[in-house]
Amino acid sequence: MPSQTLKTWPHGAQLLDAHHTRFTLWAPDAHSVSVELKDGRSLQMLPRPEGWFLLDAPCPKGTRYRYCINGEFEVPDPASRAQDGGLDGYSVVVDPDDYPWQNNQWQGRPWHEAVIYELHVGVLGGYGEVAKQLPRLAQMGITAIELMPLAQFSGERNWGYDGALLYAPHDTYGSPAELKQLIDQAHGLGLMVIVDVVYNHFGPQGNYLPTYANPFFNEQTHTPWGAGINYERREVREFFIGNALMWLLEYRFDGLRLDAVHAINHPGFMHELAHQVRQHVEPARQVWLTLENEANQAFLLENDYNAQWNDDGHNVLHVLLTAETDAYYAEFVEDTTQKLARCLSEGFIFQGQNDRHGNARGEPSSHLPPTAFVLFLQNHDQVGNRALGDRLHELCPPQALRAATALLLLSPMIPLLFMGEESAAPEPFLFFTDYTGELAQAVTEGRRKEFADFSSFNSQNPGPGIPDPNVRSTFEHARPSLARADDGQRNNMLALYQQLLRIRHQSIIPRLADAQSLGAHTLAAGAVAARWLMGDNSVLHIALNLSPRPVSHTAAPDTELLFQSQPDVATQLRDRHLLAPYSALVSLVRAPHQSSPAGERP
Structure with a gap:
């Protein structure tokens, strides 16, 4: 590693004043670098120790530029703040302070208030079209929108996890100013905005770093996407930390969701990133860091990160x-109900047990608060990674889905919805890309091979009906429609989500700070009962039966009914001590000094 006393610079083009820009590139494998301007000028950069190249030049905001390596080939700035013409176009000098923010008093919201709505900006039509949906989402009870990755990728269509220029919002979604306007409008409606970031790999097309900065990668570490990132290099760590700070400080995002950090596997970097974020964000701001992590590393959630997507919870509910x-x-077929009880009681299901590959996975998590886990029934992965992109309402009994939705929206875990879920949108959400040639063919074939383990697609000709990710229609058909006034089934689903979110805001969120599990137990196959001590010393009870049979259960005395997924669930429980098939019952035992606020009962 370089000496810690050596100077480094922020990656990319930094505007010094109205007329001057500092261009900085870390290119340890290059012997010369020049800035090639769109107006035809070529400006030689000055070498600095440890592989840096630097130039202060008379270039105002809006300047279009590329870097020429060794006089042989041109590349975009890896820390480009915007692109004109995609990866093959020019990087653009951006003034980070030129947007006139309207909601300057916004400081965020407490994490326990989060009700997250995940969406794909491109599928919905760009920043302006997403902004049109914000009032509807806020009125429904959503408190945060989470944007799938925005980083510039190859082509026009992509989930976003194939980013090549991580600092540049993708040019077809709108300008940086339009992204800031979307965030500004969300804040005006009381909505937090979270962005998904990918710090474990670059996309297969458009990443030129290996040609002039090979030490950026560690050839000894292998990931599903090739050589691992070399987090031992300070320049590399600062590249990603600078990216995180850009989203949070320049764009005023309220949080980051770090994709697949199990592929990072560098606790030092993970701690440093979180520490730097906390150091640079004003103390009054509430900024949230969440993870996707198959390794279930509870230690990351103890001090540095606020929550993790609970894939275990999704998977066991999906099987049921x-x-x-x-x-x-x-992995969730055996002892399925016991695994659900463990999830509701302790967070993770895998806490050191062997997975299907025989590898121990996870750490004990019972000491973590329930808000350290983001629960979901659907998300971009769990819908889009299905062969046909089908949604959950097409796969299970409607009464069972109502019951599971009650658990999702009324448990003390943080709920996440995927766009269209709230109204049972019929449109599939499939994996899509915009590649050509051999890469396109490889992606298409890989998509079909992915389902070799699925019984519906493991014939001698696997995946004959799986849509091609590179066909435009795969992308265009993914936009979820809004329910029509005469679509009773979809409007019934929407009414359910609205009702449950009203209850969450009235009866769960005000009590959620400092909530802790009191345990969960199985009632019968497919049925569990769980309790949580809430922050005001009341006790939340959720009884859930996802089986087709009634099960024996006795409700706690003096409970106040918050929700029943079918009209007679509470009556059957009281009179016959039976929890109805495909049902959920949510109730509250108040602390002795409490009374019921007016209007709280459903």
């Missing part, structure tokens, strides 16, 4: 709802 047992769902 659909009876699917293919691929990774096979």
